[in-house]
Amino acid sequence: xxxxxxxxPGSYRSLFRITLIAAPIGALGYFAGYLWLLPAPAAIxxxxxxAFLAGIINxxxxxxxxxxxxxxxxxxxxxGLAPEIHAAIAFWHAALLYLSGVAYYLLLLSMxxxxxxxxxxxxxxxxxxxxxxxxxxxxxxxxxxxxxxxxVDAASRMAIDKYQALYNVLLEHRSANSARSKENQNNATILxxxxxxxxxxxxxxxxxQLRTSADTLQTLAxxxxxxxxxxxxxxxxxxxxxLAMRLNELSSAIETLDSVSARASRExxxxxxxxxxxxxxxxxxxxxxxxxxxxxxAAKLALCMAIAFSMQYVVHGNHWYWIPLTVSLVxxxxxxxxxxxxxLRTLGTALGVIVATAxxxxxxxxxxxxxxxxxLASCLPWAMQRSxxxxxxxxxxxxxxxxxxxxxxxxxxNYANQRLMDTVIGGIIVLIFGYFIWPRAQEQHLSSTYxxxxxxxxxxxxxxxxxxxxxxxxxxxxxxxxxxxxRTQLQKQLSEPAPLxxxxxHWFPIVVATERLTDQITAxxxxxQQGAPLVDAKKVEQLAQTMQAIxxxxxxxxENTLYDARQPNAVFLEQVSSTINTLLRLLHQExxxxx
Numbered sequence: 001x002x003x004x005x006x007x008x009p010g011s012y013r014s015l016f017r018i019t020l021i022a023a024p025i026g027a028l029g030y031f032a033g034y035l036w037l038l039p040a041p042a043a044i045x046x047x048x049x050x051a052f053l054a055g056i057i058n059x060x061x062x063x064x065x066x067x068x069x070x071x072x073x074x075x076x077x078x079x080g081l082a083p084e085i086h087a088a089i090a091f092w093h094a095a096l097l098y099l100s101g102v103a104y105y106l107l108l109l110s111m112x113x114x115x116x117x118x119x120x121x122x123x124x125x126x127x128x129x130x131x132x133x134x135x136x137x138x139x140x141x142x143x144x145x146x147x148x149x150x151x152v153d154a155a156s157r158m159a160i161d162k163y164q165a166l167y168n169v170l171l172e173h174r175s176a177n178s179a180r181s182k183e184n185q186n187n188a189t190i191l192x193x194x195x196x197x198x199x200x201x202x203x204x205x206x207x208x209q210l211r212t213s214a215d216t217l218q219t220l221a222x223x224x225x226x227x228x229x230x231x232x233x234x235x236x237x238x239x240x241x242x243l244a245m246r247l248n249e250l251s252s253a254i255e256t257l258d259s260v261s262a263r264a265s266r267e268x269x270x271x272x273x274x275x276x277x278x279x280x281x282x283x284x285x286x287x288x289x290x291x292x293x294x295x296x297x298a299a300k301l302a303l304c305m306a307i308a309f310s311m312q313y314v315v316h317g318n319h320w321y322w323i324p325l326t327v328s329l330v331x332x333x334x335x336x337x338x339x340x341x342x343x344l345r346t347l348g349t350a351l352g353v354i355v356a357t358a359x360x361x362x363x364x365x366x367x368x369x370x371x372x373x374x375x376l377a378s379c380l381p382w383a384m385q386r387s388x389x390x391x392x393x394x395x396x397x398x399x400x401x402x403x404x405x406x407x408x409x410x411x412x413x414n415y416a417n418q419r420l421m422d423t424v425i426g427g428i429i430v431l432i433f434g435y436f437i438w439p440r441a442q443e444q445h446l447s448s449t450y451x452x453x454x455x456x457x458x459x460x461x462x463x464x465x466x467x468x469x470x471x472x473x474x475x476x477x478x479x480x481x482x483x484x485x486x487r488t489q490l491q492k493q494l495s496e497p498a499p500l501x502x503x504x505x506h507w508f509p510i511v512v513a514t515e516r517l518t519d520q521i522t523a524x525x526x527x528x529q530q531g532a533p534l535v536d537a538k539k540v541e542q543l544a545q546t547m548q549a550i551x552x553x554x555x556x557x558x559e560n561t562l563y564d565a566r567q568p569n570a571v572f573l574e575q576v577s578s579t580i581n582t583l584l585r586l587l588h589q590e591x592x593x594x595x
Contacts, residue, residue: 011120011169012113016106018063023102025057025067029074030098033091036082043079044309047324050075051305055298058332065332072305072328074098079309080321116227124166125254126225128194129217131159136201136214153512156519157487159198160480167191167477186256193250195477200243202519203526209243216247220254230255242526296438301331304434308426315425317418326426331434338435341388342427348389349423352396353416359397360404360416373401446486446507450514451550453482457518458547461576464525465535476525479518487511510586517579524572535573543576550583 032050035043054068078091085094138155141148197217204210219231230251308324315323330341363369376398383390400416460479490504490511 012109012117014169015109018066019102019106019109021063022067022070023099025064026070026074026102027095027098029071029076030078030091030095032075033078033082033085033094035079036086040312044306047075047079047309048302048306052298052302055301056294059294059297069328069332073325076321076324076328080312080319080324119227121169122224122227124162124169125190126221128159128162128166129221129224131155131162132194132197132201133214133217133221135159135198136204136210136217139201139204139210140207140214149516152519153516156202157484157512157515160484160515161488163191163194163198163477164481164484166194186253189253189256190250193246193253197243197246197250199476199522199526200246203523204243206241209241213243213247220251224254300434300438301327304331304429307429307433311425315422317415317422319415319418320422322419322422323426323429326423327430327434330427330430338430342430342435344387344389345392346424346427348387348392349396350420351389352393353400353420355393356397356400356419357416359401365405369401369405373398373405376401446490446503449486449489450507450510453479453486454514454547454550456482457514457521458544460518461521461547462540462544464521464528465540466537476518476522480515483511483515483518487515510583513579513582513586517576517583520572520575520579539573543573543580546580550580550587 032047035046038046051072054072058065058068074095078085078094085091089097135152135155135158138148138151141151197213201210201213204213216231222228223230304327305324308327311323312320326345330338330345332338332341359369359372363372376394379394380391380398383394396419400419403415457479460475463475487508490508
């Protein structure tokens with residue numbers, strides 16, 4: 001259950017890799033049960049040190065993050081139920097049983113991969129193409145320019161986010177094998193072709209071309225999603241038109257990928273694939289060095305876990321270990337706001353307790369209760385993708401019913417009240433000792449992060465306006481990636497308590513306007529004709545310097561800068577100047593007070 005619930009987006013290869021790294025780390029957690037033989041203070045000190053080490057290892061990547069979470073959960077259960085487990089089996093035996101469950105999960109995952117090996121990649125690619133289709137449709141809405149711009153901005157952000165997800169999966173693994181290298185090359189071609197289509201849509205002004213492109217992209221997405229033959233190019237698109245050419249290049253790259261993937265699958269054995277996992281994912285000494293922020297996060301986790309394990313002196317129920325278990329699940333900052341996760345977990349658990357109590361009161365032990373357990377388990381992957389509260393809602397009755405079925409006897413055993421109380425205690429520990437007592441001011445960090453993105457955007461603007469040859473797509477991708485990451489950070493922060501939510505609300509329209517400025521520069525780069533006169537270098541440098549120093553106090557740009565309409569690129573310069581002025585107003589307006 002740990003493995004299937006923790007599945008994230010990614011290829012089957014990445015799921016195998018993450019599991020092979022995370023499972024041994026998770027199994028080590030069961031050996032914490034031996035700490036039961038020590039005096040309680042010594043055991044708590046050792047568990048605190050383990051939590052601090054887990055907080056550091058957590059920063060090494062997704063696989064290690066998943067492994068440390070599983071290890072802490074196993075340690076909480078093994079230590080909390082040490083007398084019961086010790087009376088039944090050895091702790092090393094429990095670790096082997098856990099690894100046996102992992103092996104069974106990998107077997108099922110292998111069977112799924114044999115049926116449709118490329119399903120995860122196809123799904124992400126279909127999502128990206130659908131987002132591009134929505135962007136093309138948004139560009140068609142010209143009746144109300146204000147609403148149209150809002151729709152285009154939203155569709156553009158969605159396309160960027162889907163591109164990031166696709167990029168992370170398609171280029172997540174490289175090897176020296178010739179067939180696999182060829183597949184990686186085709187993956188890169190798909191990404192480049194998709195990025196070119198994105199830029200062409202932003203630059204396109206022909207209504208017919210946009211409408212036809214939207215339909216073509218949607219049809220292509222459906223074919224890829226359902227593993228159907230790709231449609232032939234639309235006859236409504238002019239063969240020599242830029243957008244049509246970009247779409248044909250993308251379609252050709254996708255067709256080539258299918259044939260290359262099939263050849264690579266025949267040439268690579270499963271043993272060779274697993275060997276690449278360890279060959280290319282080993283941690284070098286440089287990667288083991290961590291910064292102060294990681295140490296601070298590890299210290300928060302260690303403090304909260306120390307207090308949680310100390311609750312055994314206060315909470316005398318036989319399931320007190322749910323307190324450190326709750327702390328382990330909530331103290332995962334890379335999964336979202338710690339504050340929000342604590343609140344959502346408590347809320348979801350409370351609702352789940354109500355459902356579990358009703359089930360255990362009305363349904364006796366037997367086949368029907370087992371069927372309900374299977375139904376709840378099947379809902380977990382879906383619930384995890386929707387909301388953390390929803391995940392907790394399904395997980396709570398699942399765990400309580402599982403405990404009931406595993407307890408000897410004919411009568412139901414209901415630990416619902418204890419489960420709710422321990423979850424609330426764990427949530428309070430996280431909120432106080434892992435959140436509220438630590439400084440939370442983010443304004444300086446947001447400003448520096450945004451300034452770095454604007455410096456990169458200024459260099460992109462200079463390159464677009466002064467280069468005589470086309471820029472590599474990676475330059476544009478890096479800009480959009482930085483802004484997308486910043487926007488994701490702000491979206492998480494919007495749900496934080498004051499003052500972080502007000503800071504995020506202040507910065508969010510700034511990032512949106514900056515993405516609009518990037519779109520304007522991208523559209524100009526696409527529409528610039530070969531051999532056309534370049535933009536005036538002095539004006540370009542003036543605007544670029546303003547971008548670079550845009551967060552500086554008292555910085556201003558003439559509100560009504562007039563550009564001679566007879567000069568080339570006057571409209572483009574006016575657009576850039578107007579958007580920069582909008583950014584200046586947003587950046588330097590008074591922020592909401594904390595009153």
